[in-house]
Amino acid sequence: MAGDDYILIMSSIVKDFPGVRAVDHVDLFVRRGEVHGLIGENGAGKSTLMKILGGVYSDYEGEIFVDGVRVRIRSPRESIAAGIAVIHQELNLVPQLSVAENIFLGREPLKFFFFVDFTRMNRMAEELLSPFDPTIAPRTPVGELSVGRQQLVEIVRALSLNARILVMDEPTSALTEAEVEKLFEVIRRLKVSGTTIIYITHKLKEVLTITDRVTVMRDGKVVGTVNTSEADHRMLARMMVGREIEEAKREVAGYGAVVLSARNLSLLSRETPGKRILNNISFDLRSGEVVGIFGLMGAGRTELMLTLFGSPPGIAYGEIKLDGKPIKLRSPIDAIRHGIGLVTEDRKTTGLILMMAAGYNATLPLLPSLSFVNFIKRRRERELIERLWSKLQIVPRNPSMPAQNLSGGNQQKVVLSKWLAMRPKVLLLDEPTRGVDVGARAEIHKLIREMAMGGAAILFASSELPEVLSLADRILVMHAGQIVHELKAEGATEEEIMFYASGAHALEER
Numbered sequence: 103m104a105g106d107d108y109i110l111i112m113s114s115i116v117k118d119f120p121g122v123r124a125v126d127h128v129d130l131f132v133r134r135g136e137v138h139g140l141i142g143e144n145g146a147g148k149s150t151l152m153k154i155l156g157g158v159y160s161d162y163e164g165e166i167f168v169d170g171v172r173v174r175i176r177s178p179r180e181s182i183a184a185g186i187a188v189i190h191q192e193l194n195l196v197p198q199l200s201v202a203e204n205i206f207l208g209r210e211p212l213k214f215f216f217f218v219d220f221t222r223m224n225r226m227a228e229e230l231l232s233p234f235d236p237t238i239a240p241r242t243p244v245g246e247l248s249v250g251r252q253q254l255v256e257i258v259r260a261l262s263l264n265a266r267i268l269v270m271d272e273p274t275s276a277l278t279e280a281e282v283e284k285l286f287e288v289i290r291r292l293k294v295s296g297t298t299i300i301y302i303t304h305k306l307k308e309v310l311t312i313t314d315r316v317t318v319m320r321d322g323k324v325v326g327t328v329n330t331s332e333a334d335h336r337m338l339a340r341m342m343v344g345r346e347i348e349e350a351k352r353e354v355a356g357y358g359a360v361v362l363s364a365r366n367l368s369l370l371s372r373e374t375p376g377k378r379i380l381n382n383i384s385f386d387l388r389s390g391e392v393v394g395i396f397g398l399m400g401a402g403r404t405e406l407m408l409t410l411f412g413s414p415p416g417i418a419y420g421e422i423k424l425d426g427k428p429i430k431l432r433s434p435i436d437a438i439r440h441g442i443g444l445v446t447e448d449r450k451t452t453g454l455i456l457m458m459a460a461g462y463n464a465t466l467p468l469l470p471s472l473s474f475v476n477f478i479k480r481r482r483e484r485e486l487i488e489r490l491w492s493k494l495q496i497v498p499r500n501p502s503m504p505a506q507n508l509s510g511g512n513q514q515k516v517v518l519s520k521w522l523a524m525r526p527k528v529l530l531l532d533e534p535t536r537g538v539d540v541g542a543r544a545e546i547h548k549l550i551r552e553m554a555m556g557g558a559a560i561l562f563a564s565s566e567l568p569e570v571l572s573l574a575d576r577i578l579v580m581h582a583g584q585i586v587h588e589l590k591a592e593g594a595t596e597e598e599i600m601f602y603a604s605g606a607h608a609l610e611e612r
């Protein structure tokens with residue numbers, strides 16, 4: 103049955119976790135040299151299926167054929183030996199090691215048979231990185247790079263394995279549009295050279311652009327495989343969620359008073375004296391308003407969010423006012439006390455305590471308000487979680503499960519639920535729907551809208567233009583640490599925003 107046509111056949115694959123059948127008799131047929139999309143809601147089983155292929159889980163049922171040969175993949179090593187490389191959804195880099203060391207970990211080039219040849223290793227890393235981002239220095243410790251750049255390092259590491267089958271599990275979730283374009287160029291080149299690619303994403307636009315065929319999963323099963331040329335956005339979304347999706351409407355209850363204002367906010371780099379990460383930022387945020395920040399990588403979106411949350415990555419100057427009164431934010435605890443919440447960009451290091459039960463994560467910022475009497479706390483906590491989790495459709499609805507066992511998108515929802523529970527005055531959201539499926543994304547957008555209708559002031563940053571355009575009332579465009587343009591979302595075009603975000607306006611003024 104393993105016809106020559108198919109480079110990979112996964113047949114009747116089953117994988118159980120305690121209480122969950124994550125993959126339920128899945129058949130996947132991947133043609134030689136194609137880009138095969140794999141999509142489905144959060145928790146559908148995509149990553150689990152690819153982890154089986156990558157040798158992470160050896161206790162699966164079913165059969166795998168690579169190039170017509172039956173293989174049993176029991177470890178990551180066996181997966182690599184079968185010609186498979188997997189870029190996992192959660193980054194797997196060692197923060198203390200350099201970019202080059204991470205790329206060649208365990209297979210460093212040697213000199214005199216024994217010593218690592220750092221010069222050669224760094225040069226090789228540089229060559230691999232240059233098509234993506236020539237500014238990433240091979241010697242930099244990975245921990246100092248932004249999430250987007252770390253993701254590029256992860257991609258480059260997998261590419262350096264020269265695999266026959268390359269699996270990318272949401273490779274673009276932290277990349278900017280320009281970087282996505284570069285990745286697509288690389289994918290097209292790999293395709294020409296005969297590499298087969300399995301591509302997981304929640305961005306249907308990417309699926310329609312880069313894949314040849316798409317397999318849709320739901321609840322651990324395959325719903326179907328279609329030719330991309332015969333598919334469209336609506337059809338794929340319907341296959342994924344099994345119903346039509348309704349987008350959040352931009353309803354506005356009317357804005358209230360200015361809640362948060364920033365005046366001449368600047369952030370100086372600690373590492374590079376004289377470098378301004380943020381430069382004279384001023385804006386107001388009203389109660390009931392949803393403001394979106396758009397900027398390309400390095401524009402300062404995340405840095406602005408962190409500064410407003412009392413955790414500036416540098417030396418901050420300027421004034422922040424809350425309800426008209428100047429406030430000092432010395433730490434995130436100060437910010438939380440003032441009713442300011444932040445959903446961070448990187449859920450793995452700052453958003454969640456992965457080993458802790460997901461439910462406790464959800465109520466973490468509430469502890470002061472809940473903790474007075476232990477027993478009341480427990481009950482209130484449980485009620486809150488139940489309400490929020492059903493609203494956000496977090497699956498499985500089991501708050502005692504460690505957060506790290508939830509699927510990527512569901513982890514994101516837990517992070518969000520933890521701040522929703524706090525009912526903050528000001529909610530800062532950095533990439534609120536990264537890795538979240540289309541259905542849940544619409545739910546999250548609705549929740550954000552509802553919070554604004556209830557009087558919260560919302561500031562979110564997103565690298566996805568369509569999200570900024572559909573969710574925000576007003577848009578602040580950032581470039582090189584400054585707010586370079588401000589506009590109403592209604593009637594705004596992608597072209598206008600990109601013009602300012604890319605810095606093209608500054609060139610024209612010269």
Ligand SMILES: Nc1ncnc2c1ncn2[C@@H]1O[C@H](COP(=O)(O)OP(=O)(O)OP(=O)(O)O)[C@@H](O)[C@H]1O
Binds near residue numbers: 151539
């Ligand atoms: N280590 C684990 N222990 C227990 N359950 C797990 C574990 N890993 C995944 N699961 C469960 O298996 C199911 C499938 O998860 P998986 O991560 O494969 O989903 P996914 O399709 O990749 O979702 P997402 O789009 O959110 O990344 C989910 O219900 C998840 O909670």
Ligand SMILES: [Mg+2]
Binds near residue numbers: 511
């Ligand atoms: Mg996943």
